[in-house]
Amino acid sequence: MLLARVAEVSREVAATSARSRKIGLLAELFAEAVPEESPLVIAYLAGRLPQGRIGVGWSVLKNVVPPAVPPAEAPGLTLARVDTALAELAAVSGAGARAERDRLVRSLFTAATQDEQELLLRLLSGDVRQGALDAIALEGVAKAATVPAAELRRAVMLEGSLPPVAQAVLAEGATALDRFTLRVGSPVQPMLAHTAASVTEAIAALGACAVEEKLDGIRVQVHRIGDDVRVHTRSLDDITDRLPEVVATARAVPSDAFILDGEVIALDPGTGRPVSFQSIAARVGSRTDVAGARAALPLTPVFFDVLAADAESLIDRPGRDRHAVLARLLPEPHRVRRLVVTDPADPARVEEAERFFTETLERGHEGVLVKALDAPYVAGRRGRTWLKVKPVHTVDLVVLAVERGHGRRTGLLSNLHLGARTEDGGFVMLGKTFKGLTDEMLRWQTERLGELAVADDGFTVRVRPELVVEIAYDGLQASTRYPAGITLRFARVLRHRPDKPASEADTVGAITGQR
Numbered sequence: 001m002l003l004a005r006v007a008e009v010s011r012e013v014a015a016t017s018a019r020s021r022k023i024g025l026l027a028e029l030f031a032e033a034v035p036e037e038s039p040l041v042i043a044y045l046a047g048r049l050p051q052g053r054i055g056v057g058w059s060v061l062k063n064v065v066p067p068a069v070p071p072a073e074a075p076g077l078t079l080a081r082v083d084t085a086l087a088e089l090a091a092v093s094g095a096g097a098r099a100e101r102d103r104l105v106r107s108l109f110t111a112a113t114q115d116e117q118e119l120l121l122r123l124l125s126g127d128v129r130q131g132a133l134d135a136i137a138l139e140g141v142a143k144a145a146t147v148p149a150a151e152l153r154r155a156v157m158l159e160g161s162l163p164p165v166a167q168a169v170l171a172e173g174a175t176a177l178d179r180f181t182l183r184v185g186s187p188v189q190p191m192l193a194h195t196a197a198s199v200t201e202a203i204a205a206l207g208a209c210a211v212e213e214k215l216d217g218i219r220v221q222v223h224r225i226g227d228d229v230r231v232h233t234r235s236l237d238d239i240t241d242r243l244p245e246v247v248a249t250a251r252a253v254p255s256d257a258f259i260l261d262g263e264v265i266a267l268d269p270g271t272g273r274p275v276s277f278q279s280i281a282a283r284v285g286s287r288t289d290v291a292g293a294r295a296a297l298p299l300t301p302v303f304f305d306v307l308a309a310d311a312e313s314l315i316d317r318p319g320r321d322r323h324a325v326l327a328r329l330l331p332e333p334h335r336v337r338r339l340v341v342t343d344p345a346d347p348a349r350v351e352e353a354e355r356f357f358t359e360t361l362e363r364g365h366e367g368v369l370v371k372a373l374d375a376p377y378v379a380g381r382r383g384r385t386w387l388k389v390k391p392v393h394t395v396d397l398v399v400l401a402v403e404r405g406h407g408r409r410t411g412l413l414s415n416l417h418l419g420a421r422t423e424d425g426g427f428v429m430l431g432k433t434f435k436g437l438t439d440e441m442l443r444w445q446t447e448r449l450g451e452l453a454v455a456d457d458g459f460t461v462r463v464r465p466e467l468v469v470e471i472a473y474d475g476l477q478a479s480t481r482y483p484a485g486i487t488l489r490f491a492r493v494l495r496h497r498p499d500k501p502a503s504e505a506d507t508v509g510a511i512t513g514q515r
Contacts, residue, residue: 001033003082003112004075006044007119013045019136019424026140035171039163040079042137044123046425050083051090056124058454060101064109065121071114082108082120125454125464136425138162145169147177155180157380158188160236182313182379184257185223187232189380191261191305192504193369196387199357202370203344206385210319211353212304212338213360214367214388216277217265218284218499220301224250225257235501242290246301253329257311260326261377262303262336273364277495278440285498304336304369307377315377319385322377340373361391392472395420395488395506396497398427399467402449403460405434405442413446413461418471418491420484421507427465428484428508436472436492445496468497468505476512484508 009029013022026045033041043050085108092100105124109117138156142149147169155165155177168176182188196202203209219234220243229250231240240247246264253260264284266275279297286293306326307315314322326335339356341349357368367390375385397418405414415434419427437445445467452463473488481487486508 001037001041001079002075003044003077003079003116003119005029005032006041006079007113007115010045010119011115017424022136022424023139023143026137027143030141030144030166030170033170035167037079038141038166038170040083042141042163042166044079044119045137047123049086049123051086054086054090054124055092055097056089056101056105057451058125058456060098060105061121061124061454063102064105064117066114066117069106069109069117071109071117072111073113075113075116077108077111077113077116081111137166141166141169145173147174151177157378158182160186160188182259182308182315184259184308184311185225185228185230187221187223187230187236188259188307189236190219190221190234191378191380191386192382193386193388194382194384195510196370196389199353199368199370199389200350202387202389203341203350203353205387206370206372207344208342208373209344210323210338210340210371210373211356212336212369212371213363213365214369214390215263215265215302215336216274216366217263217280217302220246220262220264221307222246222250222260222262222301222303223258224253224255227251227256233499234504235499239284242284242286243299243301244290244294245299249301249334255310255329258309258329259307260303260329261305261307262301264299264301266297266299281499301334302336303330303334304338305377307379315379318374318376319371320373342373357389366390393475394470394472394494395511396468396500396504397430397471398465398502398505399445399449399452399463399469400427400429400465401460401462402445403432404458409434409442411446412442413449414442416445416469416493417460418469418488419465419505420511421502421505423507423509427502429482430484430508430511431479431482431487431491433471433488433491433493435490436494441493441496448496448498465502468500468502470494470497486512 009025012025016022029041030038085104089101089104112120138152139149142152156162159165159180165180199211221232223230229247230238231243231246232238266280268275283293283297303326306322309325309329314325339353341353343349360368367388370387370389372385397420399416400419401417402413403415405412415432417429417432419429422428448467449463452466453461454464455462471491472494474490476486477489478485479487
């Protein structure tokens, strides 16, 4: 398939707001592609490069911005050729790397038509925002392969990503879905929670439930097969070698084939209160001197769910059954504290749950999760059967741009432009803030956002929409200044969330309560 065809569909998808039309356009494209090309189509339409970061920033791209390089007169650039060129770029290193990247990028743009150049520029700068993200692409694949979208979605959840599932069903049809099952050793996307305003509200919505402490740590998924233990983040990255404490805990479990879901936290040895998320993230992010980092900040794994035990999948079992298995596998110190509310109509039990919430905050944790006792584990989805309750309004937003600081912040990237996800996969700006940023946070975000920069006018640096930040705010107010028609009142940064992908940031609908 020619890149020109993908560019054409990308443009058409961007031009329509109708979800059904987007799905139809993508279905036509997937039907035209050979199955082996579908992973590249999905990646390019979603603005991702299969190679990950390839070392090409604005310093290289500014030299090929159309019309700096004359476009090809006719399409001839195939997806395979683009993929090979990007792989070559990713492999460049050492002396003369900058010149070699310039040469390879110029060669690629010279072979591209004007429309292809524009798509390549957006791909390489991380600025593809036409709304063809995985949720819509999944529907398009389902339509092209004539398979039920719900069955395809489950397979994607269990596999961890859409591309391999799409390639299989486009080649073989519905029968290919049977091979995508929960497997110990193969990480799956974690189940996520929606938000409730209070514990009372959450209990009223769910009925019989468990109220669990919401820990402010790093989400981990732990797999063990025999003596082999693997630890994965919520984005499915393997961090086993950085968490020897978790490996030791897993090897002490009386089962040799299981999957656990939980958090890694750290407790202050003097007070017993939880250490800040930033400190935990720094410890987990350390790739060198793990023994020294462990001695400086020991970590404790605390688990709240089990997806498989003794090689048997448990994800379709109700939550009460999974917790019974969890209690059999792990001692109490490695299980999250919880309160079971079997009779939600009993005011005394609801009052007890509210006290549990208050005590959890007093213990230094960030809130609670209220979980329906009869709910299955829905991998990769933000289920309505898990509701999180926090004491303040908080949202996860994506940094779209950042302004250069002045005064004591001269030389730092300070004022953040904050965006929420839209239902079609793009981003819309809700406001700005520099409040809540410590000197350490300012230094960190200056370095990170510098890596994500795609344009700089000397005042505002536009960045790839990848860094998630957790924002606290006092409420919403109408605004004609921002395209969503609302902005956040008294927004302040609580923390950076490098562990969260932009696809897990909150949507405008979720923030306004319309969805």
